[in-house]
Every structure is written in structure tokens, then in C-alpha cells.
Amino acid sequence: MTASLPELVTGALVLAGAFFFLAGTAGLLRFPDVYCRLHALTKADNLGLGLISLGLALQAPNWTSRVQILLIWLLALAAAATICHLLARSSLREGVPAVGVDTEVNP
Amino acid sequence: MRRISLVWLLVFALVWIVLAAPRYDAWVAGGIAVLTGVILHTGLGGRQGARITLRGLMGFVPFFLNQSVRGGLDVAFRALHPTRPLDPTFTPYRTGLPEGPSRIFFVNCISLLPGTFSAQFHDRDLRVHLLTDDAEGARKLETLERKVAGLFGVRLEVPEGGTPADSDSSATRNERHG
Numbered sequence: 082m083t084a085s086l087p088e089l090v091t092g093a094l095v096l097a098g099a100f101f102f103l104a105g106t107a108g109l110l111r112f113p114d115v116y117c118r119l120h121a122l123t124k125a126d127n128l129g130l131g132l133i134s135l136g137l138a139l140q141a142p143n144w145t146s147r148v149q150i151l152l153i154w155l156l157a158l159a160a161a162a163t164i165c166h167l168l169a170r171s172s173l174r175e176g177v178p179a180v181g182v183d184t185e186v187n188p
Numbered sequence: 189m190r191r192i193s194l195v196w197l198l199v200f201a202l203v204w205i206v207l208a209a210p211r212y213d214a215w216v217a218g219g220i221a222v223l224t225g226v227i228l229h230t231g232l233g234g235r236q237g238a239r240i241t242l243r244g245l246m247g248f249v250p251f252f253l254n255q256s257v258r259g260g261l262d263v264a265f266r267a268l269h270p271t272r273p274l275d276p277t278f279t280p281y282r283t284g285l286p287e288g289p290s291r292i293f294f295v296n297c298i299s300l301l302p303g304t305f306s307a308q309f310h311d312r313d314l315r316v317h318l319l320t321d322d323a324e325g326a327r328k329l330e331t332l333e334r335k336v337a338g339l340f341g342v343r344l345e346v347p348e349g350g351t352p353a354d355s356d357s358s359a360t361r362n363e364r365h366g
Contacts, residue, residue, distance in 0.1 A: 101260050108267030116307070116317045117276050120263050123299050128260025145206070152206050162296035162305075169307035169317060181276045181321070 087139050094136030101129030113180040115172050123165045130157055193230060200225040244339040251335050252297070259302035266319065277321040278307065281314045281329050284344035285337060294336045301332055 084092070108121025134154045138147045204218040266273055285291040295314065299305035303319040318325045337344050 101264055104260075104264030104267050108263055111267055111272055112274065113272075114276070116305075117274055117319065119305060119317075120303065120319050121267050123305060124256075124259040124263040124302070125267065127300060128256055128264075131256060149206050152203065156203075158300065159296065162299040165299045165305050166295065166307070169305060173307055173315070179276065179278065179317075180274070 091136040091139050094132050094139075098129045098132030098134075098136065101125045101132065105129060115177055116169060116179050119165045119169055123161050127158055127161055130154055193226070196229055197222070197226050200229075239341055240339060241341055244341055248335050248339040252300070255301050255332075259300060262302045263319070274319060275321045277318050279316050279318055279325055281316050281326065282312050283314060283333060284312075285333060285340075286342055286345060287311075290336055290340035290342050293340070294333060297332055297336060298329065301328060304328065 102125065105121050105125030108125060109118050112118045112121055131154055134150045138150045141147045141150060200222045201218075204222050208214040208218055283291060283294060285294050295306045295309050298314070298316060304325060305317050306314050307317045308315040316325070316329065333344065
């Protein structure tokens, strides 16, 4: 069984994407506070999803599917940035302590 | 009362059509989602126009993709590194972007840049969380701010680097421009 070049590229991109999801999860478990964990989730997962999307777009049957995949990635980015901001803001309001920062009164 | 924008109704409907492609029976969920989207968009004051130029887009997209890759690599490295190298802090930042879509876009993009996310913002003043406390943080934000200004074709109203820390000088600059 042989794989064509696009299939190999797709495989590599999807694997790379999976690696970033794994790294993001490692950050979620290992980082010391909620604020640092948000970095791990937003950045690593966005890149992971981006790579997986790119890999799948190469295999997509038509341009409608490619636009669909791009749109899903963009919507996920927008959702991640918004949710990250909301979680951080409510954590600050609740006074959740941050590592390396004097707990100060929020503006 | 604000009026529902027909243009945005079409935009949201188009998004749904692309997402749900051939499943026209999905319009029950889609209709609810599209209507909710338009109502929220109108209610939250999303009717201010935004002009994104093709030239601005061509300047922004490569920058954004490059930064996304760096951001992912950076955080993956820190997460998997045995010593977990972090030096987190919060920093204030005052944006010169005018109120409206460009400022909201900027605040969201901060969270996708390497090592930064926006934790709070009120008017012009942002509170940004940095994964590593270094001098680069503010400079990266200024670069992003310039790129966003270019994307939306707006002018920065405060000279770059103005932070609440030097609010006196920022205030005078604001007056001169405003």
C-alpha cells in the first residue's frame, strides 16, 4: 500500500496538529494558575486546530468544503479568544490569585 | 430602538449555509442561531461600520499566521519543558485604536499572540496577562496594534506605547487629537 504525496502531507499536518493539542493539554495540567492555563488552551489548541484543518483541506473534495473548514477554524479562533477573555475577567473579579503577581484590587 | 440590519442577517445566514452545507433540514436550529446572532449583534452595538481593505488584509493575514505558529510553539515548549519556564505577570496597556470593531478585534487578537492575552478592558485601558515578564511584551502589543490599525484603515489616536503609567502625557496627547 502506498500513500500519495497529498496523503502524506495531510498525515504530517494532522499529526503535528495533534501534537499541539497534546502540548496544550500538558500545559493545562502543568501550568500553575488559571491565567497561565488559558495561554496553553488558546494558543496551542488554535495552532493544533489550524494544522488539522489545513491537512483536511488538502483532502477536501471541493472548494465548498475548504471554505467550510476555514470558517470552522476562524469561528473556533473567535470563540477561543472571547472565552479566554471572559474566563480571565471573571477570575480577576472573583480574586483568583495569579502566580508571580501581588493580588491587587481590580480596576 | 435599534433596527435589525438586513446585511448582517444575510451574513449570518450565509455562515450557517456554509457550515450546514446540504442539510436544509437543519434550518430549525440554523434559523434560531441566525436570528439570535443578529439580535445580539444589533443589541451589542455592532452596527458601527468597519472597512477592511484588501491591502490591509494582505498585510495582516501573514503576520497573524506567523504569530499563531510562534504562539503555539512557544506555549508548547513551555508546557513540555521539564522546568516549565514561566514568569507570568499582568501589564496595563492603553490602546490608541478608536472605539468600535478595530478595538474589539485588537483585544481578541492579543489572546492569540505569543505569550499574551487580554484579561480586562475598559474604554482604552487594557489589562494584559504576560506569560513571561519581559520588555518585549509592550512592543509586541504595539506591533499588533499597528497591524490592526492598518487592517481597518484607522489611525491610532494615541502615540504608540502610551500606557496608563504615563497617563499625564497620554491625556494631553488625547486632547490634542480629540
